[in-house]
Structure formats: structure tokens, C-alpha cells
Amino acid sequence: MSDLEVDYVIVGAGAAGCTLANQLSAQPDVSVCVLEAGPTDKHLMIRVPAGFTRVIGDTHRTWSFQTEPATWTGNRPIPLVQGKMLGGSTSLNGMAYVRGQRADFDGWAALGNPGWSYDEVLPFFRTLESRAFGDPEYSGRSGPVNVTSVRWRDPACAAFIDAAAECGLPFNPDYNGREQKGVAFAQATIHRRRRVSAATAFLEPARRRPNLLVVTQALAERILFSGTRAIGVRYVQDGKPISVKARREVILSAGTINTARLLQISGVGDPDWLAQLGVPVVNALPGVGRNLRDHYLCALVAAGQGFRSINQHAAWPRLGLQIARYFLGAVSILELPPPVMHCFMNSADDARDADIQGIFTPASNHRVHSGKLDSTAGMTFGFWQHRPESSGHVRAVSTSLADPPIIQPNYLTDERDRAVVLAGFRLTRNLLRSQSMKPYVRQETLPGERVETDEALLQFARETGRTAYHFAGSASMGPGSDRLSVVGADLAVHRLERLRVVDASIMPRMISGNTQATTMMLALKAADIIQRQNR
Structure with a gap:
């Protein structure tokens, strides 16, 4: 292993790394090595969506x-979990498939990145x-990533569409x-009824190629x-330092957090930051990190009435029925992603496309993100700003x-x-x-109806x-003139x-949606x- 030399070394087997490994190793005369810090993704709870x-x-x-x-997050640290296994966070995430908008x-293209306009990325x-x-005209029919719409139906979801x-x-x-813009499942x-990750869609089909080596741990x-x-x-690996050489390229696909710090500890970044690490400067790039x-x-939570929510279905003995339904192929809560429905809205009354993404789930937890559902009927309305400043x-x-x-994301520091x-x-x-929702909402529990002023909200x-x-x-994408x-x-x-x-670290501005679809897309484009360039 210490003498290994390949054409391409890819660091990270997440959304981008798995996609690249598949595309680059499709050329039989090219050798590819993928390094993944975590283990394989062989685990039942990864395959089952609700797991x-x-x-x-x-x-x-x-x-x-x-x-x-930080001040605008109540001076509290916010837990941030990222996947460390084959598939990366696509083996762990909520599976939402939201590509973003034309704008x-x-x-991205208007910032000086030719080739990245909507019309140019749509084919990927x-x-x-x-x-x-x-x-x-907008959707694919035969790609490796299967995308389906949520099958769950209940009165609260129907009422949400009417609302x-x-x-x-x-x-x-x-x-x-x-x-x-609009509402949909x-x-x-x-x-x-099984999770589709970058590992299952891209890496597994390529693992039997002799020119692809995947190294875990x-x-x-x-x-x-x-x-x-x-x-x-x-x-x-196993406490031993090992080197792998790249004849053509080293490609970092370790994710937004780890790609930036791997560059920094390797001497690529802000010279002042590198000096504090005691790392010699290989390339002074102050934008790294x-x-x-x-x-x-943010989320609102309401106690429900007049319907049976996921809360009750997830408690015994009904959970046993849901498990049986899942393995028999019937609609079950075990096949659900966290957001059952999406709602795309405008913060201003104008004709622009949405700048807020909402999620609705007929499930609740009034203890605020503790992970355990309430015992009685409830629902959650979450939302976030698409393109934070x-x-x-x-x-x-x-x-x-x-x-x-x-x-340090500096959430909410910009007044806009x-x-x-x-x-x-x-x-x-x-x-x-x-x-429309009135028959199914008993009361708002979080933040509660008394929280009305802008200051309180x-x-x-x-x-x-x-x-x-x-x-x-x-690790933002932009012209060399951009410092x-x-x-x-x-x-x-x-x-x-x-x-x-x-990986997602190259996005110069945030997209209007969840990042997994766009990250896999940009990896397809990068492989191209x-x-x-290497022909």
C-alpha cells in the first residue's frame, strides 16, 4: 500500500466522491483510489429510510x-452531524431531493463561472x-439516482394542500x-422503500471494476x-501512515468542513491562519474556509386533533403494524423521509420564485429537537431562508x-x-x-400563540x-481575480x-434547496x- 500509485486519488466517498469514482473509473485505462475516513454503509438502519x-x-x-x-443563536453551540461512511451524508440525510432554481x-455563472448557468447544468x-x-424537458428518466414522491396520505396532509x-x-x-413555488409531497x-445514496447509486455498481480501489477507515x-x-x-489506517501517489490529480471531495481544513493543514489557505497552525504556506489562498x-x-409545532399522526403510528403496538406493512410493501412510516411535504414560498408579495423553503410533517416533538416524538397527535411546520446573506x-x-x-456560520447576523x-x-x-387546517389543529405549542411580536419571534x-x-x-468557485x-x-x-x-464547498452562493442533488450534479459535471482536460 505504501508504494501505491494511481491516476486519480479522491478524498471522501460522499455525494461527490462516489459519483466521481464511478465516472472516472468507467475508463478502463484509468486507475482510481477513493479514501474514506469511515466504514462501509452496510447497516440495515441505513437502508430503511426512517432508520x-x-x-x-x-x-x-x-x-x-x-x-x-454566537449572539444570534442564543450563545449556544449547535450540533452538526455529517456522514462518515461510504455514501457520506447521503447515507445519513433526510433524502430530500430539491435541485434549486434557475436563478x-x-x-453562479454571473459571478464569473462560465459553464455553470442553469441551461448548462440541467443536462447533468x-x-x-x-x-x-x-x-x-426538466427531469431524467434513466439515471442512477432513483427519485420518488412520498406515498403517505392522511387528512392533515390533504388539509395542508388546501391551506x-x-x-x-x-x-x-x-x-x-x-x-x-407551491406545495407538494x-x-x-x-x-x-429503500434509501438511495451516492454509494448505492454510484459506488456499488463500480466496485467490481479492477481499476477502482476503495479504502475505508x-x-x-x-x-x-x-x-x-x-x-x-x-x-x-489502523494507526499507520500510508501514502498514495496520484499520476494525474488529487481530488478533494471530503465535504464542506473537511475539505477546507484538509487544505489548511496541507498549507493552502490564509497565511495568518496557517502560521497559527505552524504550517508552511504552499499557496496563499485566504478564501479557504x-x-x-x-x-x-426554524420550526413551529402544533398539537393535533381529528386524525392519527405519525406520533401514534410510531408507538407500540401500532409500530409493529407499520413494520409489517413496510416488509410487505404497503405504505408505512418506515419509508418516509423527515419532510412529508414541501412548501416553497415568497417572503415578499411579488412575482419572483420562492425564497423560503417550508417542510410539513404530521409528527411533532414539543421538547424541541430531542428526537423523541410526542405521544399524542401533532404536526411540525419547519422553514428556512433559501439564500442567506x-x-x-x-x-x-x-x-x-x-x-x-x-x-462559525454566523447565522442571522445579516439584517436581511x-x-x-x-x-x-x-x-x-x-x-x-x-x-383548512382548523379541524386538525388543537393549538400551537411552539412557540405558542402568545409569541407574536417580531422581537419575541x-x-x-x-x-x-x-x-x-x-x-x-x-472553497468557493470564482475567477482568479476574486481574492x-x-x-x-x-x-x-x-x-x-x-x-x-x-463537493458542496465550491458553491459560491447557497442554492434554493437541499444540497445533495446539486452536489451529485456538480460531480457529474466535474468528471466531464x-x-x-486529460484526454
């Missing part, structure tokens, strides 16, 4: 980070997915199509350079990836973000208090808001040779770029 709640606390399969305390990608989205519904219509939001069964990476600790040329990666963005999730940073504290980094959050509370309450957001697990932007950009439009790191970044 992710059992995996989140597994420190063997997750990175258990937390954000730094997101046109905005279509190649990625297999959806049996939606306008074929949205009351509030001027149409039923829009394909928010990944021409327009996002969630689209999710679930097929035949391999913690990357340094990018190896010869001058300004990346030549390999040093990693640790900056521009960190995330969606800040607030940004922060991720910063290594030592040269060891065993030491958690500083993660706070205005959108307030609009989100108002819009969500309009849905909750609509005539913002205080509630500070005390209870949390991450939506959509971190992006810490804080890290990679160019071809995702090659500025002023370095044979080093590329391919790499193959064309």
Missing part, C-alpha cells in the same frame, strides 16, 4: 461537530436522476421542474506536494483531523436574513391558522433554530497543479471536465 434516526448517534459512522456559540445557477441533472414523473391554496400557493407536483431519494491527514504540484495524499453558508432551520468560516485548530475545527425569518414565521402561521429563532445540514461555500475564491470554473485550485475540489 437514519438510529444512525445519527453512531460516532463510528458520523463526524460529530458543533458550531461555535441559483445563473447567479437529467443524466443524474430517474424520475417517473415531471416534464421530461396552501387558501394562502395563494398552488399545488405544484414537480418543484424540480419549470418553477419551484416531498420528492426523495427512495426506491422500493482511511483518514486523510495531508495533501502531498512537490512545489505547487499535488502528487498524492498521506492517510492513516471562508464564505461558509448554511440554511438555518450571512456567511462564516471553518478553521482548523491543529494539524490533526482528529481535532474538531472551529465552525432576520427579515426573511420573520416573514417565514408569518407565512407558516398563515398556513397553520387557515380554515426572533428570540424564539435564536433559542431553538438549528442547522439544516446544508453547509456549502468554504476569496479558491477554485476556478473547472474546479481546479487556483495557482496549484493537479489539485481539484469537487476532468475527462475532457
